[in-house]
Amino acid sequence: MKSYFQEKKVIIGYNLQFFAGNDDGGEKTEKPTERKRQKAREEGQVAKSIEITTALIFIFMFSALKIFAPYMYDKMQKVFKYIYSKCELATNEITINFILDITKYTLTSIVEILLPFFAIVVSVGLIGNFLQVGWKPSAKPMKPKFNKLSPVQGIKRLFSLRSLMELLKALLKISIIIAIVYSSIKGKEGFILLVYDLSLIDAFKLMTNIALDIGIKVGAFYIIVALIDYIYQRYSLEKKLKMSKQEVKQEYKESEGNPEIKSKIRQKMREASMKRMMQDLPNADVIITNPTHFAVAIKYDGDNSLAPVVIAKGVDILAAKIKSVAIDNDIEIVENKPLARTLYYTVDIGNEIPPELYQTVAEVLAFVYNLKKNKES
Numbered sequence: 513m514k515s516y517f518q519e520k521k522v523i524i525g526y527n528l529q530f531f532a533g534n535d536d537g538g539e540k541t542e543k544p545t546e547r548k549r550q551k552a553r554e555e556g557q558v559a560k561s562i563e564i565t566t567a568l569i570f571i572f573m574f575s576a577l578k579i580f581a582p583y584m585y586d587k588m589q590k591v592f593k594y595i596y597s598k599c600e601l602a603t604n605e606i607t608i609n610f611i612l613d614i615t616k617y618t619l620t621s622i623v624e625i626l627l628p629f630f631a632i633v634v635s636v637g638l639i640g641n642f643l644q645v646g647w648k649p650s651a652k653p654m655k656p657k658f659n660k661l662s663p664v665q666g667i668k669r670l671f672s673l674r675s676l677m678e679l680l681k682a683l684l685k686i687s688i689i690i691a692i693v694y695s696s697i698k699g700k701e702g703f704i705l706l707v708y709d710l711s712l713i714d715a716f717k718l719m720t721n722i723a724l725d726i727g728i729k730v731g732a733f734y735i736i737v738a739l740i741d742y743i744y745q746r747y748s749l750e751k752k753l754k755m756s757k758q759e760v761k762q763e764y765k766e767s768e769g770n771p772e773i774k775s776k777i778r779q780k781m782r783e784a785s786m787k788r789m790m791q792d793l794p795n796a797d798v799i800i801t802n803p804t805h806f807a808v809a810i811k812y813d814g815d816n817s818l819a820p821v822v823i824a825k826g827v828d829i830l831a832a833k834i835k836s837v838a839i840d841n842d843i844e845i846v847e848n849k850p851l852a853r854t855l856y857y858t859v860d861i862g863n864e865i866p867p868e869l870y871q872t873v874a875e876v877l878a879f880v881y882n883l884k885k886n887k888e889s
Contacts, residue, residue, distance in 0.1 A: 552753055558644070559749045561742040565640035567734035574727025576629060581720045585713060591621045636828035643839050644742070673791050685737065689730055755817045774815045789824045789861060790833075790843050794841040796823055798880045799834060799846055806852040807831035809838070810865075812877060819864040820873050825856050851876070 544552075552558070594617055612713065700722060710718065755763075796809035797820075809824035826834050838845055851872055859865055867871055 528781060536740045540756050540759075542755045542757060544755055545760065545763055547763060548656050548753055548755060557749065557752070559742070559746040560644045561738055561745050563734060563738035563741040564644060565637055567731055567738045568636045568640045569633055570731035570734055572632050573601065573629060574731065575634050577720060577727070578724050580628055581717070583628075585716050586626050587621050592617055602694060612737070625678075631816055680819040688733060692729045692733060693726055696729060697722060705885050720786055775834060787860070790824045790837065793837050794843070795836060796838070796843050798876060799843055799845045799853045800848050800855060800876060801831070801835065802849050802852045803845075803847045805831060806856045807834040807861075808845075808852055808855040809834060810855075810873065810877070817864055817868065819867075820877065821864050822859045825857065825859075846880065848872075848876065 595614055598614055792811075793809055796811050798810050800808045800810060805827055807824075807826055807830075808822055810820045811823050814821040824834055835845055837843075851869070854869065855865065
């Protein structure tokens with residue numbers, strides 16, 4: 513005997529859309545368009561590596577340390593001399609003015625010592641960014657985005673794969689920098705321990721040389737990191753900006769207009785032009801034909817134009833229609849194959865004929881006018 517569960521059939525409805533991707537435009541396989549790149553740039557989305565700026569700052573800072581070392585030593589020596597001279601002149605009671613004078617002079621000297629380095633950091637930072645992305649400042653990245661204030665989104669970003677990779681990258685860099693510093697001072701322990709036995713200038717020079725050696729090595733390491741990171745940033749941005757075929761079509765429609773609508777507009781314009789042409793056709797003086805393929809309607813009004821004007825033209829079916837209207841309105845049809853072809857290909861509707869055709873068209877018109885006179889008489 514079959515069990516209850518074996519006899520029952522369970523039907524579960526499902527929607528195949530649940531298995532589809534979130535991207536309504538399909539797979540992003542197309543390269544980003546120039547408009548997409550421009551829009552991303554305006555929003556601050558550019559391929560930029562902070563490591564390049566960091567590498568340049570390291571190199572220039574420690575190079576400046578080598579250049580400005582005598583200047584720094586001189587300023588610090590003056591600060592010590594000033595403080596010692598003030599202390600010698602001070603009485604047993606230290607006044608507020610005494611403390612303010614020493615503090616003011618010391619802070620001013622520190623600013624003067626650090627000012628060149630501050631200027632280098634700012635300049636190199638601007639140059640490093642300019643070399644990577646050029647000059648096009650944008651305020652959009654600074655606009656507040658309320659989704660970034662969401663605690664849930666913040667936790668997601670904190671524990672995302674990207675955050676984990678950035679943490680690992682930072683730890684790796686710190687480890688390598690520690691190894692560089694250790695290798696730079698290894699073997700120089702004896703010199704460092706002798707600092708107390710050296711004069712102030714010699715001790716300062718020794719520490720400056722060690723710092724410069726460390727800085728150059730760290731800077732060289734950061735250049736390698738910066739190049740790798742910049743290549744990755746370009747790849748990452750290119751991948752992020754990729755578009756689906758549907759997005760490319762949609763952007764084309766937005767920028768160039770819907771092709772179907774443009775086609776309908778052109779069709780309406782052709783129909784309107786055709787309608788005007790057929791309305792003006794009964795006013796023609798003569799129809800010049802191929803005779804079977806081309807037909808061109810000419811009208812000459814000396815009061816409104818200097819030369820005869822092409823008011824209608826057509827080929828094949830339209831040419832036959834033009835000749836039919838001409839017959840209905842008793843307009844002369846003259847066969848002149850070279851002239852018909854030349855007028856059709858060189859003169860637009862509503863334009864006067866060129867000077868090189870004056871003689872030929874004048875002969876045709878003279879022939880037509882004579883026919884009309886003969887008919888009237």
